[in-house]
Every structure is written in C-alpha cells, then in structure tokens.
Amino acid sequence: MNQAHTHTTHHGVSHGHHLEQDTSDQAEILDLDAEVLAEHTASITESLPLKTAPGHIVDLGCGTGAGTFALLDRFPDAHVTAVDTSAEHLQRLRTKACTRGVEERVRTVQADLDDAWPDLGSPDLIWASASMHHMAHPERALRTVHDALAPGGLFAVVELAGHPRFLPENAPKERPGLEERVHAAADRRQAEHMPHRGADWGPMLTAAGFTVEDERTIAVDIEGDRSEAIGRYALGVLQRIRSVIADRLSPEDLCALDRLLDTTSPHSILRRDDLTVRTERTVWATFRA
Template sequence: MAHRSHRHHHSASGPGGPDMAALLDLDADVLHAHLSEVATWLADLTGGVPVRRILDLGCGTGAGTFTLLRRFEDAEAIAVDASPQLLHHLRGRARELGVADRVRTVEADLDAAWPALDDVDLVWASASLHHLADPDRALRGVFTALRPGGLLAVTELDGLPRFLPDELGLGRPGLEARCRATLAHRHAETLPQLGADWGPHLSRAGFTVETERPVTIALEPPLPESAGRYAQAVLRRMRAGLDGLMGTDDLSVLDLLIDNDGPESVLRRDDLTVRTERTVWLARRPPVAI
C-alpha cells in the first residue's frame, strides 16, 4: 500500500503487487491449521449466537475472510484493505471458491477515514494493527461497528517466520538470526507497535478481553512443496530490506538461498522448518445491560 496502514502488504513489485499477493497466499496455505484453530476458538465463544456479518480488516488476499466463511456457513464478509490490487486478487479467489456472492470488498486507508460499517457480528484483524499510525482510533471504530456482544479477533506476530538451520553449511552460521536482528532494529523505529501488548489497547477502546493466547508454530520436515516457496518469498522480502544494513558476505549467501535455480536454493533444501510465534487476543464488545 501507499499509505501508512497495513504496510505488510508492500512488496518489491509495488504496493500490493503480485509478489506480496503470492506471499500472503503462501502464508495462508502453509499456516492454514493455525487459521482454522483461531476460527474454531471464535466459534466456541459465539455461544451458538449466529454470525451473519464478518469484517476482515487489512484483509490482504483473504486468508481470514475465506477461513471464516468456511467456519460460519451462513455469514457474509466485508473485506477491507488499502490496496486495490490485493482486493482484486481476493475477488478473483472468491470466484474460484464459489463464495463471490458472500464477499464485499471495501478499499479504505484506516489511518485516513473509517468506512461506514455497522451491525457486524465478528471482526478479524490479522497482522494489521501494528501498521496503523493510530491503532486506538481504529479500535474505537471497530467497537462502534460491532453489535453489542460481538467478537473481535486480533492476531499479531513477533516478526517474519524462520526457516533456516543455524548451521547452513555455507560459512555463515546464524545468518537468519542476524538478518532478523537487523530488521528488528529498523522496525523499532518504523513500526513501534510491532510486538505490543494489545490487551490494554482493547480495554481502552471498551472491549472485554476474553482470552489472550500465545501460539507457537513449528513445522518440521517433511514439509509440503509450498513451504520452500514460502521461505523463498519471505527471505526475498527480508533481502529487499537489508541493502546497506548488512555485510556483503551475508547478503551474498542470502542471494544464493533465494535463487530459483542454484543448488543452495531454499526450493531444494530438505532441512527447512517453519517457525513463528503469534499472539491471539479474542475480545468482545460488552452486551447491552437489560
């Protein structure tokens, strides 16, 4: 995106371009079990109350949208993002899945203006709040859009996933850890809310936090073929942000790993893992007192 909000949707090919769309689709494919688990937690919290209208904030290519539509079969979804390219991709995916009639897209920069949305039963905000200049303002908008008793799911991550063994066999042990540490230092300035405790933010906006759950994802070999492409996409995104910040020796090895055809490419390695930590907050707008 060209805005401050949801900058995780930028890519080397331009805001919301095909590289980022591919990365988000691979993330959804490789980590689909995590998405389904969160959707099940939400269903448990509904207490049997029907979910008719879902709002997906910073929807990207629709991982949350489609997971929730599968879980809540009578619901429709409103998918909000600042990137017209990603919304176009999402609409195409909705047609492929046969749910186009249940999805409406809204292009909006949540740092600029809150879209006119209300009477929502469930809101999904995955890896989007920390990109906002004023997340408290956005959460107040979510609170207003939700019906009394409605639910909000916030998922945030500690950084990009990890894939490589510490001993690469390429003369640069600990490469991935150094790359992440370098980017973390940069993100401390550009994304100060990354890694924040969102519980106090939710409470200030009027929500009651039902549960906060840290989630550790650790996928070991053998991995699906898509995991190699996922690692390549993430490491390419990492590489694009490291120019001028790391030495040429480290960057040269990183280039070997993200190459399509070389023997050291992550597309050909059999020692990859997928490791990431995320935290999920499930919160409710208090019901109206009788």
C-alpha cells in the same frame, strides 16, 4: 497474514506491510502464507469464544483473503466484508471467491484505515490478522472498531511475533546463524516505522472499552517436507527482507544470503530439505463491553 511483513500498502492502511516491493510479489507471499498456515488459521477460528454464530463479519486488512475464507468456512451462514487498501489484493480475493462459489457471501471494500473509515454496518465479528500494528493511530482505530461492533460483538486480534524462521540455526554451512542476523537487521529497521509491532494489545483493547475474554499464544512449527510451498514461502519472505536490509548486512552475510536466494544455484533455499516454518501467533478475543 496473516503474515510475511513488508512495507507496502496493505492491510487497509497506508503503512501496509513492512518491506518495499510491488503488490504482485506481496500478493504471492500472502497466498503462500495462507496455504502454509491454513491449519493454524482454521484452529484460531474454531476457538473463538462466540456466544452465537455471526451473521456479518468484517475482515480488516484482509490481504488476499486468508482470514476471509477461513471465516466463511467456519461460519457457513455468514457473509464477510473484506477491507484492504490494495485494489489488486481485493481483486485476487474476489477471483478466489468466485472460484470457491462464495462470491455472494463476500463484499470487498477498498479503504485506507489510517484515513476515513468506510461504513462497516454493525458486524457481529471483526477479525484483524497482522493488521493492527500497521495503524498509525491504533488507539483511534480500536475505538472505531468498538463503536462499529454490534452489542455483544466479538473483536479478534491476531498478531505474529515477527517474520517466520525457516533455516536451522547452523545454516548455511559457511555462515551459521545467518537467518537470525538477517532478522535482527530487519527488526531494527521495522522498529523505526512500526512501534506497535509486537505490542501487548490487551491494555489497549481494555482502554478502548473491550473486555478481553481470551488471550493465547500459539506456537507454529511446520516441517518443510510437508509442502513444497514452504520453500517458495521462505524464498519470498527472505527476498523481501533482503530488499531493504542489504545495506545493513556484512558483505559475507549478504553473499551467503544471495546464494540462498539464487534459484539457479545448487545452494538455493528451494533445494534444501531441512526447512521448517517457526513463528508464534498471539490471539486476543474481546467483546464489546
């Protein structure tokens, strides 16, 4: 996610995304995430320090295919093995592959990466976007990735700093700073379940036998007037957060949040013209030593 974090089964692990809601709603947010952040994802694939173009790529925790299709576009001679725990996400990915005419270049594998790993072959590039922090035992997962990579293969880890922000700091008018309080409540809840969220993966990658070639943090700041998808993206993310932190908000904040999420209201977030997408992505590009 790429992505709007929730706590359902996703990204190839049983922990999946951070907030509980059904897979269809989650898939819609993943699709919006892919659309809104497409340029940033493409720029990351462009900057990967590969010595030669990969022939076989594995997308760990592929979701509905944001990374898969960015990688297929970037490397037109490659094929991708897309791994996820959600059958619905994988079906969406296959449908997209057919629509794009690249179905012969994509293989989907349903697997829980906190359980038994599938046979991934010896890929030249393994991509893990917003998936590693979901692992119950990330050190074990990193060693498995290291052993699966072809000699000299590249492992790219991409992590978001957290849920994206959308509203100005002084919004909404009746409860300024609402979004930060909502995110703070979500962060506290998620810290209880995912201690590796926001981790520095560099030392863990080195300990697993990787050589970190490049580490960079990319600021994301997208103006909302560029795409109506940003309004729907903001709505979906905040709805999912609300579903699990409502009991942690003050009555006043919960009421203000519900006004934003009411799509029939003139105060709906869909009707705001001041939205932006603000977050950070950190990328670790590593080679098998």
